[in-house]
Amino acid sequence: MxxxxxxxxxxxxxxxxxxxxxxxxxxxxxxxxxxxxxxxxxxxxxxxxxxxxxxxxxxxxxxxxxxxxxxxFSALVRDMSQAVADAAAAAMPQGVTGVAREQEVLTAFLDFARSHKEIYRIIDEAEFADPASYRAHYEGAARRIAARLDDAEKAGELVPGDNEVRGWAIMGANVFLGLRYGVWDESRPAEEIAATVAALLRDGMAAR
Amino acid sequence: MxxxxxxxxxxxxxxxxxxxxxxxxxxxxxxxxxxxxxxxxxxxxxxxxxxxxxxxxxxxxxxxxxxxxxxxFSALVRDMSQAVADAAAAAMPQGVTGVAREQEVLTAFLDFARSHKEIYRIIDEAEFADPASYRAHYEGAARRIAARLDDAEKAGELVPGDNEVRGWAIMGANVFLGLRYGVWDESRPAEEIAATVAALLRDGMAAR
Structure with missing residues (x-):
């Protein structure tokens, strides 16, 4: 890491x-x-x-x-939390913003989960062994997403909305997609999963 | 329950x-x-x-x-899993389908999380104490969402897409929204959170 x-x-x-x-x-x-x-x-x-x-x-x-x-254990949870943030930051090419940026972040997170399968067990056990670090991990991740959405909204790329709630929704989606398609089953390309989510974030799914 | x-x-x-x-x-x-x-x-x-x-x-x-x-403990995890499913089912009025139905389900889930705050601790501890029940709980929840999306897609209400991935994404979003706005902080109306998510699921967030 x-x-x-x-x-x-x-x-x-x-x-x-x-x-x-x-x-x-x-x-x-x-x-x-x-x-x-x-x-x-x-x-x-x-x-x-x-x-x-x-x-x-x-x-x-x-x-x-x-x-x-x-x-x-607390140091490890903070270290892993930082490693997730670093992996996301490394996956953001200059100039890629808005939904496309979230798509890159999810692809990178799925790859990260596949190569660090122990992370779920450790972060999730922090809910019991170190609740403050558990909460800080998820609050930090949701806040980083919300901050990126705020930037994209200011740049006119996103429809104005409640980016705090959007941030928690996107983070929660990413966490469970990482468990399902990263830790439990690697058979599907990360890009395919991230493309499906990006389409949902970009245009929604209601027929017009 | x-x-x-x-x-x-x-x-x-x-x-x-x-x-x-x-x-x-x-x-x-x-x-x-x-x-x-x-x-x-x-x-x-x-x-x-x-x-x-x-x-x-x-x-x-x-x-x-x-x-x-x-x-x-295993019986309790299954019982709580069923209670979550029952609460979702009870929140689906006849004739409400597609994104509107997911909105009702999320509102009901936030209310459920507020009145059953112990559920997170118990389900999450199952990851360690009873991994099979933990997995069955989340797989079941994601599958139920995907099945509802399949129905709505067949009815022409949703753009065709990968409903398995959409199901995991929506479930993950709901789980963390329930933790953030149900268990940790009840200050915002459940309807407001669910409306933000429904707007995202309906039309996405990309500016047009």
Whole structure:
């Protein structure tokens, strides 16, 4: 998962941010190992020793960066949330706006879900293990969509409307399309799914 | 939660279906108590004695109808899934079809989410505690939407399209709108949210 150096550093518990490139590398290894450990076993069965074993680091280096299993779980949810946002941002070519931009974002998200199948299990378990991060993840995603729609509306590309509600609707659609056509079943091209949704967002489905 | 007598009876573990009205009543009490117990405490912390205490029944009557905590949790997920379907079905006036019908369904679902806030926690926890029921719940909901769209398409009300994908998109939108405007914040009228979504489904949002 690609995140910036700054984002990786800020994943550490307060006062434990790495100050060297090597420290950031270890922190990154721990986060990637945590994604596998929590993804495979779930929050309750996952253990710190399981994470350090998967990361190939000493148990002590876990505590160099994190205070607890809860702390690395929260850091992981924020890290994954950022990775989803980064994947969406990377999928937006300059000058592609409005519905076409949402189509690119959905295509990229379906690809992302296929290559990071553990993300659903981890984000969804946050509803129980870390409700604040769960809520922040979805509120952030819906807000980013609404902001893009606001821009497109100002540019005259979209019919004025309630972009907050549209944002939540589009995000919810994307989440379940990612589960259905990304995690559960990869047999259909991501582009085909995104094209169907884009047609719906562009022109609706009522016969005229 | 209203379900038919047959549905309540079939919630029992195999061979333990109640044969009297009084038995069905006890089973119903146990399911309603289980919704509170699992909703408040989550699957792991919930207990059979907590369920019978809330239901005001003897511990023995739990085992008259259910084999285990897992069994009543699965029964509860199926029961809630049926309650969501029943609420949607009750919201469809004769002759209202196509996008207008989806608008009625979303309005009813937002109201349902507001009065059954525990449903998200329980269905979402099924992703971990009972993955088969989790999947069946969402597949069933998406399939029902797709079937309604197929009917409306045949009647010439909708532009032909991939109703399976449309069904998953609409269901996902409804799930997150229910979380955002039903469970987390009830300040906006359900009708207003549903009208925004209906406008999007009817005509899309691209400026013409």
């Amino acid at each position: 690609d995140t910036t150096e700054a984002a990786t550093s800020s994943a550490a518990s307060p006062g434990k941010e790495p100050r060297t490139a090597r420290g950031r590398e270890t922190l990154r290894k721990l986060l990637d190992a945590a994604a596998k450990e929590f993804g495979d076993l779930g929050f309750h069965a996952a253990s710190i020793s399981g994470i350090t074993r998967r990361a190939g680091t000493a148990l002590g280096s876990f505590y160099t960066y994190f205070d607890s299993k809860e702390a690395i | 209203d379900t038919t007598e047959a549905a309540t009876s079939s919630a029992a573990s195999p061979g333990k279906e109640p044969r009297t009205a009084r038995g069905r009543e006890t089973l119903r009490k146990l399911l309603d108590a289980a919704a509170k117990e699992f909703g408040d405490l989550g699957f792991h912390a919930a207990s059979i004695s907590g369920i019978t205490r809330r239901a005001g029944t003897a511990l023995g009557s739990f085992y008259t109808y259910f084999d285990s905590k897992e069994a009543i």
